[in-house]
Amino acid sequence: MELNGKLEEKILGLIAEGIPGKFKKVKPTHETNLQKELGLDSIGMLALVFRFEEVFGIDIAQLGIEINIAKLRTVGDLLQAGQDILTQAESKVS
């Protein structure tokens, strides 16, 4: 699935917001490891999910969308998951 450019930009913005100061200089690519290169631990991952919900105006749990945070290893995984969640959300609402 090809990502919409604006969507990618928004998600990358969310990631940048959540990166601890120590890792601010890292320029994330699709291959960048979320934990090892961006310092995103479980709190950081949760923060990303909740900010994602806020920005896109959805409630993942309420919509019954399955999301396995543990499987998200790279920025690319996260972008794909974001796209999948929004697609599922759209189909559930319509």
Place this chain on the structure above:
Amino acid sequence: MEERQQKDFEIIDCHCHIAAEEHTPRSFIEGSIANMTAALTAQGVPVNNKKLMTMFLSKMQDPLCDALVAEMADAGIVKSILLIADFTYALKDCVLTIEESFHKHREVLARHPGKFEVFGGVDPRWGKDGLALFERSLTEFGFRGLKLYPPCGFSPSDRTLFPYYELCAHYHVPVLLHIGPTSPVLDFTFSSPFLLDEAVRLFPSVNFILAHGAVSFVEECTMMCRFRPNVYLDISGFEATLGYDPSAGAIKAITSVGLNHKVLFGTDFPVFRLQGEQKSFVETLLAEDGPLSDLNEREKLLIFNRNAQRLLEKAIAVAA
């Protein structure tokens, strides 16, 4: 896929729990969630305890350990030690009694032959009933150790525990105890490793494992392991440090001081299930540039397998 060093050993995870809410009091979980909410709201993240609880509980739906066994296979973990922490004396809102919890663990042992060992935990304030349950767990249920959770409100050198240590000496099984902070509903003043010192001296034939020894009271745990022949530590909980120290420098430090015959691999599953899978944690440790990259194969073998094997084999021989 991250690069991974060649390994030719089978991994034993010495610190796991069943991922099911029924073994843990709701207040214990709520305390941990409150800490997460505080951290997130301070960052301006829109979240509340209820929402976090829902996410956390979604990772606690594996009462028979089928998902854990799948994750173990994926990670190259051949065996995990399931620990039963007895919170039921200190906190009164656990779904299962401690005896029921023991039976559920026994069912898991039977369901997945060879995949697990169990260390049963009993709060010493349960008196003779608790002691009898612990002995039955060794003689009838096939459990292989004692798990203690001092922040529930007792010192690991409290005399009420001595009959338990006598049983451990008799049946040649180790004791693993929680070290360091935990859910805020419990008492951190009992979490220091030095509180164990008297018991360690009085029961020299019993082996004691300091859980999370590479995360909390690291200097004290290292000292205990270095100077007490019957004290070990496990590195479980290292995942909590990866946010600010992604290269796991704490693990590198603790495995660089000549103590690798005392260090045990552990993950504390399912505590970090929102952060990664078992495979990702093993890969972090074994990466080419990971914290164990300076160790030789013999040292890695000790940490990932042999140290745990050595502690378990005496008990297994007794049961056989």
